[in-house]
Amino acid sequence: MSNTIAIDPLRTLGRLERNVFGGFAEHLGRCIYGGLYDPNSPHADASGLRTDVLDALKRLNMPVMRYPGGNFVSGYRWRDGVGPKAERPARTELAWHDVEPNTFGTNEFVDFCRRLGTEPYLVVNAGDGDMREARDWLEYCNGTQDTALVKLRRAHGYEAPHGVRYWGIGNEVDGPWQIGYKTPEEYARTYTEFAKVMKWTDPSVKLVASGISAWDASAVERVKLLMEHAAAHIDYLAIHWYVGNDAQRGYRDDDFASYMALSERIEDMLVATEGVLRAMSRALRLGREVAIAVDEWNVWYRTGNEEKLEEVYNLEDALMTGIQLNALIRHARSVKMANLAQVVNVIAPILTRPDGLVLQSIFYPFELYSRFARGVALDVYWAGDTFSTPEHTGLRVLDVAATLDESAKELAVFVVNRSLEAREATLSLGTRASGAKAFVVNGPDIKATNTFEAPDRVGVRETGLEVDGDTLTYTFEPHSVTVLSVALEP
């Protein structure tokens, strides 16, 4: 059977926010210490930041970076991480059962963000922390008046305010694993009071409410109560997901087709969140949509705390990354931020040793999407070959999304071929094109990984393509993620 992909530039789904290509760095394992910050590495600069990690991260072009957790933040005291390093206390850390040295904190993180060209997004402790601590942190970072906290920041060497725009209130408060788990009612009250004082401290901030991560039966009630109590103070509602090729994070153990079918679960989570938010916005006559922030997403299923989440990714995980990014693009109308969890070593696209790093398979689709997804998301029609799993029938083999950058006259089509065979497709572009290029993420087989010994098993290849007016015929390689970058006629 043949495949058809039909694009109509007029069928737009909404502006794609660059912030959907955000990242997340947590005090966990070797993400901060030994990852992005490692004064002992030969790659470290004078401040201890690893320049090789910075260079690799720059390629991912992440506009926003969430920090410092994650579960970690629910026991974090921000004051421990500012001021002279010799005076900073080491603390028992209960989320990941570690000792936190606090030699990296708020100011080091903001410096890191400036070096990377990304915007900091801080999450306050709504686990064992209180709203006084939260608003003090905000004042320390953003304050401009001559208050004790602003003077403290200045004394720490930061005369100018950090101007941190994005602030999350709590992390995964719906999970019993969280320090300071909260019932829906408890969090709705907590969020309201934190949000009030934080907006009074700095009205310009954008606040992110911790929405759904456990995906249990209380999810609807949570969002409903949160909206009833605090809709006026919610700029983003956060949801989290992790997927994997096993029966716990997916449908079954090591089954490629079932793994690829997780697109349906992702779609369910997005549609469900959109539905309940829209119903509540309407019921409350809010007059605006509350945006969704998928502020943790990734493949994560092989490793736990013992391995400090140092997942080694293979090619099928790279396909899964493409599938998740396609979903974020198709839901551009509601998803206004997303954060790949995480950035270095811990479930990350980059793995380090003191003397170097390796780019994992999932690095490549993220890099390509972040580079080419621009402008508006398009409502693409596609049909053709299908596959089935015990849970689903008639799933399309190709998973497709597209964006159009009208000002640059560039169309980008993102296609994951979820089969072990090549698939030909005819793309009708809906407008005349002057040329195209294909960028293909692939490797020898779906289990191929990049390691320090063999760092290039999975990578990207670029080829030029012939376009026939407004039509392109292309054969998608087996088990591949392809980005077609099409130059449109002016």
Ligand code: AHR
């Ligand atoms: O990203 C790893 C962990 O996953 C985060 O700390 C937590 O928020 C989630 O459960």
